[in-house]
Structures are given as structure tokens and as C-alpha cells.
Amino acid sequence: MTRFACKNAAMTVSAKGAQARRGRPGYDLDSLLAVVVTVFNERGYDGTSMEDLSAKLGIGKSSIYHHVDGKEDLLRMSLDRALDALFAVTEEPATTAGPAIDRLEQLVHRSVEVLIAELPYVTLLVRVRGNTPVELRALARRREFDRLVGDLVQEAAEQGDLRTDVDPAVISRLLFGTVNSLTEWYRPRRGISPDEIAAAVVKVAFGGLRTTS
Amino acid sequence: MTRFACKNAAMTVSAKGAQARRGRPGYDLDSLLAVVVTVFNERGYDGTSMEDLSAKLGIGKSSIYHHVDGKEDLLRMSLDRALDALFAVTEEPATTAGPAIDRLEQLVHRSVEVLIAELPYVTLLVRVRGNTPVELRALARRREFDRLVGDLVQEAAEQGDLRTDVDPAVISRLLFGTVNSLTEWYRPRRGISPDEIAAAVVKVAFGGLRTTS
Structure with a gap:
């Protein structure tokens, strides 16, 4: 988790907390990719940030990094x-x-x-x-x-x-x-x-x- | 030329000075557009700034505004x-x-x-x-x-x-x-x-x- 600046790590933890409270189901790699590819197509790969993906998926960036090494890996x-x-x-x-x-x-x-x-x-x-x-x-x-x-x-x-x-x-x-x-x-x-x-x-x-x- | 912040206007003037010194020929609207459309295709319209166009054309932004109202006009x-x-x-x-x-x-x-x-x-x-x-x-x-x-x-x-x-x-x-x-x-x-x-x-x-x- 050294990928995050402290500020973002704190935000991620709180996002995950919110998510757990709402009981939002997790993603497997397939269902994660299905959302990601849609965002890539809408905004273009270059125009998509990990923050965009995190927002669209409704999970913290650390949850994405649980599946992959980063944006290029998703591509x-x-x-x-x-x-x-x-x-x-x-x-x-x-x-x-x-x-x-x-x-x-x-x-x-x-x-x-x-x-x-x-x-x-x-x-x-x-x-x-x-x-x-x-x-x-x-x-x-x-x-x-x-x-x-x-x-x-x-x-x-x-x-x-x-x-x-x-x-x-x-x-x-x-x-x-x-x-x-x-x-x-x-x-x-x-x-x-x-x-x-x-x-x-x-x-x-x-x-x-x-x-x- | 009220489109520019003072800082940019100053930069533009100096760029135009450099251009005049090198004797670079001017653009008419057709030849300007021919360069612009290439940049739009390479970088995408959203990914192209007036600064990018200015750099590629080798003329100051004010020279571009001489032809058009802005990026959307070029599009x-x-x-x-x-x-x-x-x-x-x-x-x-x-x-x-x-x-x-x-x-x-x-x-x-x-x-x-x-x-x-x-x-x-x-x-x-x-x-x-x-x-x-x-x-x-x-x-x-x-x-x-x-x-x-x-x-x-x-x-x-x-x-x-x-x-x-x-x-x-x-x-x-x-x-x-x-x-x-x-x-x-x-x-x-x-x-x-x-x-x-x-x-x-x-x-x-x-x-x-x-x-x-």
C-alpha cells in the first residue's frame, strides 16, 4: 500500500468503511474489468485516472490494487x-x-x-x-x-x-x-x-x- | 486580445518576435487548419490545448486567434x-x-x-x-x-x-x-x-x- 500518499490512504480507508457499511458487494476480476473497460471506452485510456475508476467502481483504489498492479495492467x-x-x-x-x-x-x-x-x-x-x-x-x-x-x-x-x-x-x-x-x-x-x-x-x-x- | 492573461500576452509577443526574426511564413486559414486537424487526430480534441497548437504551428496564440475564436471554432x-x-x-x-x-x-x-x-x-x-x-x-x-x-x-x-x-x-x-x-x-x-x-x-x-x- 506504499502506492498511496498519506492523504489518499486515509481517504481510501474511509471509502472502504462506507462501502462495508452499505454492504456493497465486492468485484471479482471479471466484473471489475467489465466496469473498467466501459470507463476506458467513454473517457479514453489516457483520460482515465485510477481515481476515475475508483469513483465509478465505488471502491477504494487499494481494492483495485488488490486485483491488479495499476491502470496499464487493466488495459x-x-x-x-x-x-x-x-x-x-x-x-x-x-x-x-x-x-x-x-x-x-x-x-x-x-x-x-x-x-x-x-x-x-x-x-x-x-x-x-x-x-x-x-x-x-x-x-x-x-x-x-x-x-x-x-x-x-x-x-x-x-x-x-x-x-x-x-x-x-x-x-x-x-x-x-x-x-x-x-x-x-x-x-x-x-x-x-x-x-x-x-x-x-x-x-x-x-x-x-x-x-x- | 483581451483573451490572454498578461503573462501569456507577454510570452506571445516574444514568440512572435522570434518568429519574425526567423522569417517563418504565415498561415492562411486552410494551411492553419491542415496542421490543426493533424494535432487533433494525434492527441484527440480534448487532449489538445491552444498551447499545443501554438507549439506545433510555431506561431503565438494571438496569431491563431487572428484566424479563429478558439479551439472549438477550429474543430x-x-x-x-x-x-x-x-x-x-x-x-x-x-x-x-x-x-x-x-x-x-x-x-x-x-x-x-x-x-x-x-x-x-x-x-x-x-x-x-x-x-x-x-x-x-x-x-x-x-x-x-x-x-x-x-x-x-x-x-x-x-x-x-x-x-x-x-x-x-x-x-x-x-x-x-x-x-x-x-x-x-x-x-x-x-x-x-x-x-x-x-x-x-x-x-x-x-x-x-x-x-x-
């Missing part, structure tokens, strides 16, 4: 949650066996489902532009994911299953640009299931929009 | 530049006459070209989430643009030119999600012309990716 865990879920998709049977075009389609479909299931975490991920070690590592992992997508697009092109009049590199950017754009507009309340949205993305991207040409 | 002009260019597209002959599907396709094509021509301004626009009057007005204009797109998608669907197995509202989100995602990855140095990128977006979105189904 790392939030970003890893999104990245781990996305990389897990690349190891599923449907994305690792069969013609490349089908694996690519499946990768897009499942990525949309992951994006929706982990919406605040993926939203945080796609907005990362910073220069802290945690952010640079997340950007490197994103590039690794993009490379996997790029390889799959290239393979599908080589197998003759992809239109040849658009650069495969552009196709792979457009595909995941479309997927990632969901973080900007998809809200669960719209009443469309994750599977329906994923199917819509796949239909529009792979099948096209026009009924005539 | 308004930057966002209007993007919005005016996008709305101008909706009034071009190719987006106002003919079957809705063709007008929609043309709207997507021209929006990509505008996005590339005004890349930093559109980038700033698509990242706006704030609550200042200027930001709220920009969000309202974006919604108006989205409504125009939504109406065109609806019309194309009614004319039987659009696939019917995806909700038109989702189609219109996906279309401009794809277009706007270019602000995240398109860089002029990639050696692909704006027209080629626009054509690629149209081909992928309207024609689909697969050569087989």
Missing part, C-alpha cells in the same frame, strides 16, 4: 481478452480445414460473433493508437491477426475462389474494416442476434449487394 | 470541411438521377474519394463522440447523411435491385462502416489511387467476393 487484461478471443477463432476446425475461401468466410462470421460477445473489449482494441508498451504489444498482435487474414485471402485468390480484379491486400483490409466498423454502430438493443449480423456481413461481403449487374 | 471548421464535402456528393447528378442502386453505388464511390481527398478531416469526423455543441451538431449532420444513405438503400430494395435477405438498415450501416473504415488503414503512400480504392470498395460491396457460390 493489458482488457486488450488480451479481445485478442485471445479473436486468436481462438483462428484455431477452430472451421477456420483451419477446407478451401481457403470457406475458412475466410468462417473467420469473418466467427469474428463478428466474438466482436459482439466481447463488444467493449474489441471496441477498446480497435481504438488503440498509443505508444505505451501494452498498446504497442496489442498493435503487434492485431497485425499478426491481420497477417493471418491476409494469408487466407491470398490463398483463396490462388485457389481461384476470389475475384481477381481487386488487390488481395485491399480485400483483406476491407473485410476486417467492415467487421471492425460494427464496434461503431452495433448495439445489442437493436434486436438483431449476433448470428444474424454475422450472416449479414458474410452475405454482403462475399455475395454482394446487387440482384442484377 | 467546427475541420468537421464542417468533411461534412460539406460529403453532403456535396449527395447533390451531384450521378447520385440524384437514375435507379436507386446506381445512385447508391455512386454515392459510395464518391464518398470514398472524398474521404481520401479530405482524409484527416473525415478521420476527425468519424471519431467524434463528444458532448460539446460543435460535436453534437456534427453528429446530427452525420445522422442526416446516414438517413440519406438509408433512404437510398430502402428505395433500391423497393425497386428490387437489392438482396432481400438482409435488413436494409443493416446494409446501410455495413456499407458506410466499410467506407469509414478506410480512415483507419488507408494511407496515400500505399500507391493505390483514390479511384482504384473507390472502385475496389464498390466491387467488393456490390458485387461480392466469391467467384463461385
Whole structure:
């Protein structure tokens, strides 16, 4: 607890006292992270202080430090949650066996489902532009994911299953640009299931929009 | 110049003196805005102070106030530049006459070209989430643009030119999600012309990716 100046330590103790009196339940790491990621998305990571998190969580900073080493640790865990879920998709049977075009389609479909299931975490991920070690590592992992997508697009092109009049590199950017754009507009309340949205993305991207040409 | 505290006014005068001595050329509003929008994109609007802008421009704050009333004025002009260019597209002959599907396709094509021509301004626009009057007005204009797109998608669907197995509202989100995602990855140095990128977006979105189904 040497992290606190005396003044803050005193405040923390009194906050914890108040909290205990009101019987507010504690957080496990998951439920803590669920609140933290929302604050990061609302205020931006740089614009969020441990004081902000403490206020939003309604617990003292020492209670947060019980779970993590600090703000950057919370960022790392939030970003890893999104990245781990996305990389897990690349190891599923449907994305690792069969013609490349089908694996690519499946990768897009499942990525949309992951994006929706982990919406605040993926939203945080796609907005990362910073220069802290945690952010640079997340950007490197994103590039690794993009490379996997790029390889799959290239393979599908080589197998003759992809239109040849658009650069495969552009196709792979457009595909995941479309997927990632969901973080900007998809809200669960719209009443469309994750599977329906994923199917819509796949239909529009792979099948096209026009009924005539 | 009553905007400055005495201390700052003195600093500004001395900065202007230094500037005049080095013979640094002045800015017109366009070239000023071109630098400002870059700083807004790098640091975020909230994270940018007039001092930051002054340092980046290499001119005193009073020289900035010569052009504008303050930071929010700079934001308004930057966002209007993007919005005016996008709305101008909706009034071009190719987006106002003919079957809705063709007008929609043309709207997507021209929006990509505008996005590339005004890349930093559109980038700033698509990242706006704030609550200042200027930001709220920009969000309202974006919604108006989205409504125009939504109406065109609806019309194309009614004319039987659009696939019917995806909700038109989702189609219109996906279309401009794809277009706007270019602000995240398109860089002029990639050696692909704006027209080629626009054509690629149209081909992928309207024609689909697969050569087989």
C-alpha cells in the first residue's frame, strides 16, 4: 500500500468503511474489468485516472490494487481478452480445414460473433493508437491477426475462389474494416442476434449487394 | 486580445518576435487548419490545448486567434470541411438521377474519394463522440447523411435491385462502416489511387467476393 500518499490512504480507508457499511458487494476480476473497460471506452485510456475508476467502481483504489498492479495492467487484461478471443477463432476446425475461401468466410462470421460477445473489449482494441508498451504489444498482435487474414485471402485468390480484379491486400483490409466498423454502430438493443449480423456481413461481403449487374 | 492573461500576452509577443526574426511564413486559414486537424487526430480534441497548437504551428496564440475564436471554432471548421464535402456528393447528378442502386453505388464511390481527398478531416469526423455543441451538431449532420444513405438503400430494395435477405438498415450501416473504415488503414503512400480504392470498395460491396457460390 506504499502506492498511496498519506492523504489518499486515509481517504481510501474511509471509502472502504462506507462501502462495508452499505454492504456493497465486492468485484471479482471479471466484473471489475467489465466496469473498467466501459470507463476506458467513454473517457479514453489516457483520460482515465485510477481515481476515475475508483469513483465509478465505488471502491477504494487499494481494492483495485488488490486485483491488479495499476491502470496499464487493466488495459493489458482488457486488450488480451479481445485478442485471445479473436486468436481462438483462428484455431477452430472451421477456420483451419477446407478451401481457403470457406475458412475466410468462417473467420469473418466467427469474428463478428466474438466482436459482439466481447463488444467493449474489441471496441477498446480497435481504438488503440498509443505508444505505451501494452498498446504497442496489442498493435503487434492485431497485425499478426491481420497477417493471418491476409494469408487466407491470398490463398483463396490462388485457389481461384476470389475475384481477381481487386488487390488481395485491399480485400483483406476491407473485410476486417467492415467487421471492425460494427464496434461503431452495433448495439445489442437493436434486436438483431449476433448470428444474424454475422450472416449479414458474410452475405454482403462475399455475395454482394446487387440482384442484377 | 483581451483573451490572454498578461503573462501569456507577454510570452506571445516574444514568440512572435522570434518568429519574425526567423522569417517563418504565415498561415492562411486552410494551411492553419491542415496542421490543426493533424494535432487533433494525434492527441484527440480534448487532449489538445491552444498551447499545443501554438507549439506545433510555431506561431503565438494571438496569431491563431487572428484566424479563429478558439479551439472549438477550429474543430467546427475541420468537421464542417468533411461534412460539406460529403453532403456535396449527395447533390451531384450521378447520385440524384437514375435507379436507386446506381445512385447508391455512386454515392459510395464518391464518398470514398472524398474521404481520401479530405482524409484527416473525415478521420476527425468519424471519431467524434463528444458532448460539446460543435460535436453534437456534427453528429446530427452525420445522422442526416446516414438517413440519406438509408433512404437510398430502402428505395433500391423497393425497386428490387437489392438482396432481400438482409435488413436494409443493416446494409446501410455495413456499407458506410466499410467506407469509414478506410480512415483507419488507408494511407496515400500505399500507391493505390483514390479511384482504384473507390472502385475496389464498390466491387467488393456490390458485387461480392466469391467467384463461385
